[in-house]
Amino acid sequence: MSSPTHAPVPRPAWAPPSGKPPLSARMMRATWRGLPARRHDVGREPGLVVPADDGSPLLTDHYFPRAEGDFPTLLVRSPYGRGFPWSPMYGLLFAEQGFHVVLQSCRGTGGSGGAFDLWRNEAADGQATVRWLREQPWFDGRLGTIGASYLGYVQWGLALAPPPELKAMVMQVGLHDPYALFYEHGVLRLETALADGVGITYQHQGMAAFLKASLRLQRRLRDITTARPLRRAYVPALGEVPWLDEVMTHPDAADPYWSGASSAAVAERLEVPTALITGWHDALVDQSFEQYARLRRAGCDTSLLVGPWTHTSALQKGWPEVFAESLAWLRAHLCDDPSGLRPTRVRVHRGDDGWRDLDDWPSAPATTAWYPTQDGHLTRHGPTDSDPVASFRYDPADPTPSVGGPLLSRTAGARDNRALEARDDVLTFTSAPLTEPVDLLGPVSARLSVATDTGHAHVFARLCEVDAQGRSINICDGLAPLRTTGQEPSRVTVPMSSTAHRFAAGHRIRWQISGGAHPRYARSPGTGESPVDATSFTPVRITLHADSALLLAHSSELDQSSASHGGTRS
Known part of the structure; x- marks a missing residue:
């Protein structure tokens, strides 16, 4: 990005106040x-007031190095308060x-005026x-943004019309499309919606209020999700x-309710160097x-x-790597100090194989098809017919439970699926033991x-x-x-996210299919009703x-990549 076009204004002398970071942050x-x-x-400097355009006070804490000289500024805007964990993670570190x-509470949260929307x-x-920053004597015109989850969404909001001072952004497990957070192909991500409801409603009130609300939700989760x-x-x-x-009653992405919610188009024209971090x-x-x-x-400078x-866990056990990145x-x-950058654009963790550096993430990798058989096997040999291979009965009164996966809660992640x-x-459907490792790199999907x-169902593929x-x-x-008609099969493709994974020799590939994963997703009633x-x-x-x-993606990129172990930068 170009430098600010306005003429530099002499900055008045600034006397740093004597305040210290909160004791909780230092501990x-x-x-x-x-x-x-x-x-x-x-x-x-705690409790500074930044005026919004409508006059609403946006409460802001300013952390600074106690040293002579100019330092760049990082803007962190949060609806989750300005205390734990943001104060130590961003303010202090x-x-x-x-x-x-500059750690700021979004409007309607953490003491800021107005209503959160x-x-x-x-x-x-x-x-x-x-605009407020430009008036501060310590602001030298170099601005970056950083933050996780919704703290990433506010960065995309600023990037809609990036100010000339904005030189870098860091999106940590970041959001740009609220609809896609709450819905998958029109199906409510129920557990995520409830967890986000707790976080946004209570975390800015302090950890005590947040923990009490989290416990209430945990105790009543079954009653809520089966109501x-x-x-x-x-x-x-x-x-x-x-x-x-409002979110739970607007399942259609084309509904005017969601108009303007997604900031996806921002990235199509962005020139601000942007780092992306996820799990x-x-x-x-x-x-x-x-x-x-x-x-x-x-053509934006970016890394992944x-x-x-x-x-x-990206912000907990993964924090040393996330912070270093x-x-x-x-x-x-x-x-202007590139000494800490890794040599490649992409770094991914491949399970027991450790970290791998890639020149790029494959945009159109080749795929290998694996097919189900009537005896429960998974094979590379294509079928000779389209006959039924298996069936099951899904009962929404006893919904198939969710086990692990991409959630906001502590139950997320890789889990043993045997009981499920x-x-x-x-x-x-399970392959024979592999005679050699199988490497995946890219998107995975199921063509069903x-x-x-009944004509109405959900299909979950894993x-x-x-x-x-x-x-x-x-x-x-x-x-x-x-949605099906009569007894004739219908075809549907289920995107199953992406992976970089090595199946070890002697292990087996398994394809799991069910009618849902509750309460991760709202259950299908089987009637077509909402x-x-x-x-x-x-x-x-x-x-x-x-x-x-x-359909499993593979790429020669992974074979040609370099290995880096222990989470350190090469």
């Missing part, structure tokens, strides 16, 4: 291992590395904050959450891959890091030929690896709604035909 700092040594002592850090105010409030109707069943646990009610079991992993593809098409993490990117683009696969409403007896002890561990998955409003359920018989296929 958490002492628990971290594997982080770079502190460069500066840190001070803090980055200030001690030589950055001013999910996505509708972030662009304007971000621009108002940049008939599902609409507003969350109120006894969460209270009135108007935006959540294979992050609830937003697909959004990160979409962001990367758009940025690459735009994908670790063995969930949405939350973020710090290197910001120093390179704000401080023992159910009568779960099909599995399916018939139902890729697993079965080890020598018989444990079936989930790798990636996806769900899609299905899952949010349904009060009556109808079991459905789902029949899989032989011309179905599991």
